[in-house]
Amino acid sequence: MENNYLVDQLLAARPEQKVQLLFDYLTKHGDENYxxxxxxxxxxxxxxxxxxxxxQDAPYVTAALFHDIGHILADDPDERNNPTLKDDNHEDIAATFFKDIFPDEVIEPIRLHVAAKRYLCTVNKEYYEGLSEPSQKSFHLQGGPMSVEELASFEANPFHKEAVQLRIWDDTAKDVKAEVPNLETYRKLVLESLLLL
Ligand SMILES: [Fe+2]
Incomplete structure (x- = not known):
């Protein structure tokens, strides 16, 4: 499988090569998947x-850049055309993929960014109402509102604030007209994040 092969390559690579492998993967698949x-x-x-x-520091920018790579890895990226059939657990797929590659500062906000949506929807009704329609639908698939125990357990995670912040950027990063710097801009930041491990 391509993913397993890529993980093996990443684990064996030097830091600069790791960045290149990740950029190549994103470039190869980033435009196919919506x-x-x-x-x-x-x-x-x-x-x-x-x-x-x-x-933000390098690891949190890196987390933002790669936060949805799990959709590509799961090969189930299209929330618009396939929003309600199943939850692809893309946050866990990404966290597993990045294990032993990035430090917790990168992995944990990514792993928690779906829980962060459930958290925000639970504590802030206006947040839910402001979500895009696919995001509202997937919220229910992803478990819906958090219980009191789930809220407490989420808040106990040392990276929960970073995850909430990532979630807010995630919700904003859907502007079809936005023109932003290209992938190359983040080479140094990603390298810096890899070296924290
Ligand atoms: Fe996202």
Missing amino acids: EEDVTQMQHGLQAAYLAREAG
Whole structure:
């Protein structure tokens, strides 16, 4: 399988090569796969841009850039055309994929970015109402509102605030008209994040 092969390649590669492998993967698949009206590549680049503009450290910008790579890995990326049939667990797929490649500062916000949507929907009704329609639909597939126990367990995660922040950028990074810096812009930041491990 391509994914397993890629993981083996990544684990064996030097840091600079890891960045190249990840960029190649995103470039190869980013335009084939769509989330809502923007491509995966546009979505990741917009999220990373928002994180960088907010002055975030390298790992959180990196998390924003790659937060939806699980949709590509799961080969189930199109939330618009296939929004309600099943949940692809793309956040867990990405977290597993990045294990031993990135530090927790990158992995945990990605792993929690779907839970963060459930969290925000639970504590803030206006947030739910402001979501795009596919995102509202997938919210119910992803478990719907959190229980009191789930809220407490989410808030106990040391990266829950970063996950909520990532979620907000995620929701904003769907502008079909936005023009943002290209993937190359993030080479140094991604390398820096890899070296934190
Ligand atoms: Fe996303």
